[in-house]
Amino acid sequence: MNKKLIFHQLFEKETSTYTYLLGDTETKEAVLIDPVMETAQRDIKLIEDLGLNLKFILDTHVHANHITASGEIRKNTGAKVGISSAYDMACPDLHLDDGQEIKFGQHTIKVIHTPGHTSGCLSYHLDNMVFTGDALLVGGCGRTDFQGGSSDMLFHSVRDRLFSLPEDTIVYPAHDYKGFTKTSVGMEKLLNPRLNLAISNEQFTEIMASLKLPYPKKIQEAVPANLQCGLPLKSEIFSTSFIDGIPAVTPEDLQMNLGHVKIIDVRGSDEYNNELGHIPNSYLATLGPQLDKRLDDEDPKNEIVFVCRSGKRSGEATKMAINKGFEKVYSLQGGMLKWNELRFPFERDMGGS
Ligand SMILES: [Fe+2]
Structure with a gap:
């Protein structure tokens, strides 16, 4: 990991969500990825304790299982909120597209459009790290059965985009339910049970169609609230x-x-x-x-x-x-x-x- 980068992987236990704080050691400019409403005050305090100047709050996608703290933390810090332009939302300051760059201090995050879990899922690539939201999880991937999801799109997002990154790229997911914190592109190419290189698009579609998952508990409140940056x-x-x-x-x-x-x-x-x-x-x-x-x-x-x-x-x-x-x-x-x-x-x- 880059020595000039401040890095925190933070956890919200009710929805098993990871929030990531990235900061530049010299300029103190910082970025927060996928903050959760329940842990907003913890994140704000950490940012203050570290003396960071939060420039951007980035959501990987419109979440269905928790309410984002992006709007709440924007109110407290003045940071700009960014999310995919695919959602046609009014509240973000930045409507992000594939290939766009987000700079903080001497660091540059590259936006990769990785739709499939939802139509507007983004991954954020920084040096040897990629923050994949629910597009690619440790040994798994997000569901594809609502919010404009598509197993075909997710297959191409992971196999053509994320798996084209160097194999030693560390993958940081938005969630993990088993206690894992990260994986790597190489590891997932080899071992991901749904998306490893031996699995075809047809097989992946069958796997996703057979999941039959119940809807997330909070979907009714979370999606409308998240379309307003978490401020219902x-x-x-x-x-x-x-x-x-x-x-x-x-x-x-x-x-x-x-x-x-x-x-x-x-x-x-x-x-x-x-x-x-x-x-x-x-x-x-x-x-x-x-x-x-x-x-x-x-x-x-x-x-x-x-x-x-x-x-x-x-x-x-x-x-x-x-x-x-x-x-x-x-x-x-x-x-x-x-x-x-x-x-x-x-x-x-x-x-x-
Ligand atoms: Fe999600």
Whole structure:
């Protein structure tokens, strides 16, 4: 291992998850991979005790068995959250793709897209180490039966991508349930019971199809929360839904709760009083610098619904607010077009501010 690298393999015992802390001994810049909500405070304290400056929090994938601490630790450290662009999520700062490089101090992590366990699984390669998430485990691999999983994709990710790394590359998995901490590319090529070099793609598909595993205990809460970087929506009045990974409310739900939530219309000032009108008591803050400033003046704890003509710009506004730390923000589905179609109340005067 590189002498100039600080390395900690940390464990969360309830879900048998490994979190990895990597730091540069000289610049103190650091990266955290796959933190877990239950152990977030432990990780934050370790980072502080070591005097590290956390630059990046990287998730290998949207986990189904635990809630990520990426959003929680971002709030405490200001680090940037990175995850695969394949998920179309609003909360990450970095939407990572294959081949991208992440630099901290004198070290560079290379991103390898290794889909199959989920559609957006990434492995992170640094020197002679690779952090494989659930793509490759010690003597195993992640399941492929949900979240866009595919045994064919996983076969190619492991055999064509991970197994093309030097054989002495140390493999650090996201989980181990038997007490193992690491393995190597060479060892898995030879001994992995599902993916060793003697096994064909057809055999692997049969193995994966025959697993018939129960769904993870926490999947119902973990996946929606992890699509929000582990910070679940805490709406007091709306039921939660997502459109392209962005939290949204239906016009029906908003109409029932008029007066109980702040509404910000993000269209241009000319559109605010056009034939579609605007929702009574909504505020106008056009998407762009005007909205940016408005959000800087708002309390991030406020519950806000963004509105535009069709729902597209309000989705962008919701993303912008989430990136600024708002946790209860939503896009109005279908925008003013749908609102008018449903004959819900609207105004055309110069209200709002
Ligand atoms: Fe997983």
